[in-house]
Amino acid sequence: MKGVHILLAIALLALASYLASASDPSPLQDFCVAINDTKNGVFVNGKFCKDPKKVKPNDFFFEGLNKPGDTSNSVGSRVTAVNVQQILGLNTLGISLARIDFAPKGLNAPHTHPRATEILVVEEGTLYVGFVTSNTDNRLFTKVLNKGDVFVFPIGLIHFQLNVGDGNAVAFAGLSSQNPGVITIADAVFGSNPPISPEVLTKAFQVDKNVVNYLQKQFGSDNN
Template identity: 70%
Template sequence: MATSIVFSSLLAFCFCYVSLAFDPQPLQDFCVADVGGAVRVNGVVCKDPKKVTAEDFFFSGLQEPGNTSNPSGSGVTPVFAAQLPGLNTLGISMARLDYAPWGINPPHTHPRATEILTVLEGSLHVGFVTSAPENRLFTKVLQKGDVFVFPAGLIHFQRNVGYTNAVAIAGLNSQNPGVISVAANVFGSNPLISSDVLAKAFQVDRNIVETIQSKF
């Protein structure tokens, strides 16, 4: 009997843990983000419902291409709770991704969201890598109208493999999925990670690490 109770308790704990790993479900019709509010919670505090208008559920801007004049040749236009307050507590967001010819969206992760990508224009080479110890790469070349999914927390990337601009729309199951760019976070941290640590981790000369760090 005692064993059964312990097992049931552990099972309940596991289900609770899984449910807490994603954005909480709303307990009311909406909770429009009070972006300018002084109170900070795990998310954004609700705006007074009496002051909510249709504009709180509206965003305009995805018709405009993102800026791709950068070293990566890509631009991201996010539509998270910060840009669309009505998304607060709803557990979803989206983004427009633009790629110059041969531009990339560098390897990165979304710690709080799975991403589903739809190609609107162009051809994209996409992929993600599974966790250790397998480190297995799943990759595919997508054409206009194709869809690909990147599981939550896994390193993934996109690359325009055409001679014209490419455009995609991404949907994510978090109002604030977060972005950890592998290169920028590792080599451009503030303060910098010791070059000795990175040299040993990447098995390269310290001068190479310092050269890469200088670019971030």
């Protein structure tokens, strides 16, 4: 019986060790402001750290998020990202922000954030939003959001927002990564460089090659 208790204790310690290594480590300093210095040091999440003595308030500052983004593009929306590329002080902090502007009927096309969950709040207008679960059942969750409403898009899942109101719409999104990444589905599939073989796409989408050729000529959106 004693041997069973020892084995159980070892198993619990192993599980605790696994869980600890499977999550982000606790910060060992107040901040790690990113700096594009490739001469010395080792990349941490793709960035070097600035000497803390040289850190300035502007390393944690971004201005202009009150200004509407230009929605005069093919999808009628514009994402203004505020991540570690715009605020170097976000490095290692695991959070970022975005403003999304929509023209009437504007769409933030189906996309994923491979490294972040997103929480969206509507500042103005009415949005039809949704996400699709993984291939276990491809279940679609949708909701119509009005001013002040909040919706969550789980990490890595395909999601979208469509302006279904009569005027412009604005939303703000918080994301659980300093650099959440974005993969716009149509752009990635039909606008890759070099193009994916039409043979692959005709079989994947069960359409004629002429349809694939047409779609590959349309994509390469400048929305993000």
